[in-house]
Amino acid sequence: MSVVCAPPAPPVAVLIVDDEAPARARLRDLLADLAAEMPNQVVAEAENGIVALGVLAALKVDVALVDIRMPRMDGIEFARHLSQVAQPPAVIFVTAYDAYAVQAFELSAVDYLLKPVRPARLLAALRKLARQRPLSAAQLARLPQVARSHLSCHERGRLLLIPVTAIIYLKADLKYVTVRTREREFLVDESLTHLEQEFGDQFIRLHRSVLVARDAIIGFSRSAADDAEAQWQALLRDVAERLPVSRRQWPLVKSLVRRSGG
Known part of the structure; x- marks a missing residue:
């Protein structure tokens, strides 16, 4: 009886x-x-999270x-975008963070290596791969935020990245959020409430379903529509749309825009 040996596992x-060569x-x-x-093979290198997602x-x-501190997109944000990747890799963070940050990674059950990295x-860390699954939403939520x-969003099989600085407004649309930039619209599978919590310093709520970039508002006009909720509309840079401002939000919106010099 011949013994069939299993082929060796691929590297x-x-x-x-x-970001440092x-x-x-x-x-x-x-x-x-x-x-x-x-057995391993380095298939690619990247200097930041944006290049790595590509x-x-x-x-x-x-x-x-993955290094933690990198320009353009750091390691934590890279990991958060992995939920949009069809076959996400396991992640091992490489960090020079202090003991408090290391404790956060331990609580998240995410492996990490402290610089300078030791071979053992x-x-x-590599041997844990067989037991390690891609990062869950709960694990990511426990990382430093x-x-x-x-x-990020998927479109025709591609992962698209949308710079937050290019976003003019965010509008709730059923289970998705429409993201408007000067060039076009995108659909992202996120909660408007969560986006407001994350980007509250950059966006302001005009209406129950709309957040707008504070620096995108160039003025206001009275609403011509018979809308009991909105007497005013916000005029925006770079796009023709006018967004309704609810009666409830109007005093706050007006105050914040005046304070920022708009």
Whole structure:
């Protein structure tokens, strides 16, 4: 009776995400040194979360080694966008955070490596991959939270990133939110209430279903429509739409716009 040996497992496909080239090179060298004990292949590198999300659209990645502090999009925000990725990788954060931040990662059951990364610690983290699932919404909610620099949505099989600074208004539309920029509209699967909580410093509520960027308001006009709820409309930069301002919100909107010099 012949014995059929199982084929060897394919190497772990690794994405290294760090804005510093020397840090990426060190991780690449460490992974090469560990290849005999944990077969792996660095399939791509990225200098920030935006580039990394583009890599995931083109390549299958098993694990991402992700720095925390990076320009344009940091590691935490990158992880939050992974819910929009069809086959998200496991994430191992690489951080120089202090003990308090490390405790937050431990509570979230997310693995982390402290810089400078030690080979034995990296090997242990990689060996946990068989038991590690992609980050859940509950795990992400327990990570240190800061307002995102981008929103994300799926469109015709592609992951699109929308810079928050380019958003003129957000409008609730059944279970989705319409995001309006100067160029076009997007649909995101998010709650307007949660968006208001996250971006309250940048957007103001005009109506129960509309948030508008504070710096997008260029004036007001009286509403011509027979709307008992809205006597005023907000005039916006770069788009022709006029958004209704509810009676309830009008005093606050007027005060905030005057205070900001609008």
